Amino acid sequence: MMMTSQAAETEGDKITSWVSVCPRGLWEVCQRRKRGAGPTDPSGDVYPGIGSLCQVRVQRQGEPTADPELSLKPDLPIAVLSDAQVPPLQRSQGTMLQVPLGDWIILRLGEGQCDITEGCVEGMRAGEKCEVMLTPLTDRLRGGEEEQKRAGPDQSLCITVELQSFSPGHESWQLSAGEKWGWVMSHKQRGGDRFRAGDMWGAADSYSRAIKLLITLKLHTRGEGEEMTLIEEEEEDEETEKKDSLEAPTDRQYRSTKASLYSNLSLCQLKLGQWSRARGCASRSTLLEPQGLKAWYRLGQANLEAGELEEADRAFRKLQELQPDSPSALRGLREVGRRERETNSRLGQRLGKMFS
Template identity: 30%
Template sequence: METSPVSLMKEKDTAQPQQREENAQRNLGAATQVRQQSLGPTPETLDLGVKADPASRSVENPPKFENPVAGFEGDADKCHVSTNAMADRLQASDLWYCPDGSFVKKIIVRGHGLDKPKLGSQCRVLALGFPFGSGMPEGWAELTIGIGRWREKTWGELTEKCLESMCQGEEAEIRLPGCSAPLVKLRLDSFTKGRDSWELDAVEKKALAKEEHARGTELFRAGNPQGAARCYGRALRLLLTLPPPGPPEQTILYSNLAACQLLLGQPQLAAQSCDRVLEREPGHLKALYRRGVAQAALGNLEKATSDLKKVLAADPQNRAAHEELGRVVIQGKKQDAGLARGLRKMFS
């Protein structure tokens, strides 16, 4: 039997893949050898007998933390705002606001010690910048807390309150609400020891209150209700520290204070002062009349009518009460007429 000849093409095709595989193995081995020569020994073959210390590695190569806020827009502005806020707080610490809101004290130079002037303290003061007609001395002056006519006008009262908040050696500016420009500069050079009102005995308090009462009446008769109100207020602050019910002078002081407050255009305060009088003496005619006037100014016509009728019931010849009641009646009729016109417009 003759065997069929083997095709040369098939032999070539069979040998060619084997040759390619052998060539690939040789190339891979050569590449591996070249790579090992270039990189040096592998970690497995490098054994020095010493292991790396993680702590030393962390010291030598400390981790770098990125700024958590870096890259956000407005970071610089935020830092700038916080700095300004800190500056504002530091500046605010140099300001002292009078509890009654009458002025603001800006501290220029801080004083030393903790003591401050009290009632009876003689203060050596350098004052500059008082407006003309204030009644306050310019330059160096000796001022006594709680004593003297220098306290009667507005600037005197403000200066006394400011001095009572200052320490020795302190320099400050007095600023009025709504006015940015400094008006007055004070320097408290020295002062003698004084006393708080609670350190005075009852006799001393009554004596000082009597002086304030007399001076207030003098100012009221001279046409100065503002100065009179300050004197009456200081007298009341002294007497209110006495055990209740207090001396009868409190009734007169509150009634006089209400008269001043009406002249100063303060009907709400006047009504409150009259309430204090009527709590002690319900039939006090002057307090009833002044409260009636205050209620009329506030538009409380029914309350005003009630108080004025009580006055006329006790004193039918009281001319002032008759006149005020007549004005209240006219004011009530005007209100009723206005209300009627408004109702007609609504339903027309």
């Protein structure tokens, strides 16, 4: 998930930087791409897009290159590989680079397997290499708000990303509303899988990607029962089985899915201790779906952890209003009361010392 991005050009080079979400937290990524290197692919200035299969190698700078005979060499050109022929990649939890290092791999752009690698590959041509410096950012609280602080240079990691070849893909604006919806639901499902596997950063990344794509569908939703025009009538018989995956969401599906994504993202942020962000996402979810029980509970939790006891009390009482027998609401209200008593007790002790 690219949170911020900056670009600059020096003589012969292009430098891009952004902040990446990884299993170990937030990392600042600084990419230097040599502009003088010519492409080895006839695609010329064509770059990979969403859905492109990319043959990529990522390795730490200074380490020897893997034996070419052991590297991945597809029996078929990458442009004609099917999903079944693409070896699955297991996302690593032990490093900010979630892909195997030193060997050629096939990466599908847009899936969020490795944000750093995908962010580099998006602007590369076949045959190009780029140098990347990764620096960890540490979260800290200041005035009740979260901010990031850059770690020292001794903690930085330098890698090289090389793109050998890739299959055709699409820019986000080239995707139809139905195709975007398919990607949204794919990211949502992947987020759930990652969450259940304990990959909180990966789940947060998937939900964020889904939200970004879903926002672009706001003007392309349809009413309940409204016919779509994306599928031509003469092709209707051939596409009957695929129609559900090609249709854009209804207005109701759009709001419900967006609310669910924000609620799920807030849960990930709670697990990661990002109280301020969790509050923001849970609040957006309750605005989209005021009857959403989980979102109100997560809003209460986030406010509770952030020390906003009045707001936490309000959220838990709203949950209790929606579900009078909710044990979660009752536990939340009890915890608010307990913390208020602790706060009042500490305040009383300080005042007692002042006047003793």
